[in-house]
Amino acid sequence: MADYYPPYPPEPRVSHYYGDQMRQLFIAAAALMLIGAPFYADELRTEFPFVVVGALVLVALAALASPHKHLVFVASAIASGVGAFIYEVWALYSYQESTWVQFGLREAIAIIFLISFYFSVKTVRAGLTHMVGKHDTAGEFDET
DSSP states (O other): OTTOOOOOOOOOOOTTOOHHHHHHHHHHHHHHHHHHHHHHOSSHHHHHHHHHHHHHHHHHHHHHOOTTOHHHHHHHHHHHHHHHHHHHHHHHHTTTTSOHHHHHHHHHHHHHHHHHHHHHHHHHHHHHTTOTTOOOOTTTTOOO
8 A cells, every 4th residue: 555645635615716717717818819829910010019918917817816806806807808809809800801710719719708707707796795705505595
């Protein structure tokens, strides 16, 4: 039994906190924005500085995410909402002139932003109702 290693216990999950999901989605969006920019940008010289700044903002928000920082999730919801809007509008407005690769990358980034918007807003809602870290109780909606 010398080679037996006990499994690590799972990390405790904070109730009503979706920062881990938002963090992963923001990192994925930032990576896809940077790696895919040469393939989806119309004018790379003009657009690339904005893509880099956007990716840096996403990574910064991902790094700042914490169950104790509700303002970060408000900023994350705004950033992901703006990102979803920009990339979806870009994808649809330039659909006729785009290749399938350009359209697909823009849509993928827009969908990642949309999902991260969902998780950010869920955490903002939980923060506003003071539910972050609290567990649901049976019968909490029963009338007394």
